[in-house]
Amino acid sequence: MFGFSRSSKKEPDALFIHTSGEIKIEAARAGEHGKGFAVAAGEIRKLSDQTKKPTVNISAHMTKTDDLIRQMSESAGAVNQVVKKGISAMAKTDEDFSTLLSLISDTKKQNIDIDRKMQQFFDVIQRASKQAAGSAATLNSVTESF
Numbered sequence: 001m002f003g004f005s006r007s008s009k010k011e012p013d014a015l016f017i018h019t020s021g022e023i024k025i026e027a028a029r030a031g032e033h034g035k036g037f038a039v040a041a042g043e044i045r046k047l048s049d050q051t052k053k054p055t056v057n058i059s060a061h062m063t064k065t066d067d068l069i070r071q072m073s074e075s076a077g078a079v080n081q082v083v084k085k086g087i088s089a090m091a092k093t094d095e096d097f098s099t100l101l102s103l104i105s106d107t108k109k110q111n112i113d114i115d116r117k118m119q120q121f122f123d124v125i126q127r128a129s130k131q132a133a134g135s136a137a138t139l140n141s142v143t144e145s146f
Helices: 007-146
Strands: none
Touching: none
């Protein structure tokens, strides 16, 4: 993910080996005067050792950062899936509520129709009851006149 090369932690050693080799060759050629080169080679070795640990630490931090970024990416993907499922469930719930409201509306219409028919039935019974009462009164009056 980052442009930093993971092999960079090996570069100080390679640099030291290359530079140290050149310095040793030059020190050998210079003889007594090459002692300064030997001191320089020692200083280069110290610098190489000093840069090795921070470079390893940087590499470890980069590895941890890469792992954390990967984990975050996976978590974001999982959250995205949960959100998609939630949206789908909400759409299904909305559809179910619409169906329920439609059924309630239909039931209400049926109840109103049943109520109207029951009222008509009671009206018919009331008229029949009045007619029966009238017929009974007529029959009673006819039987009394005999």
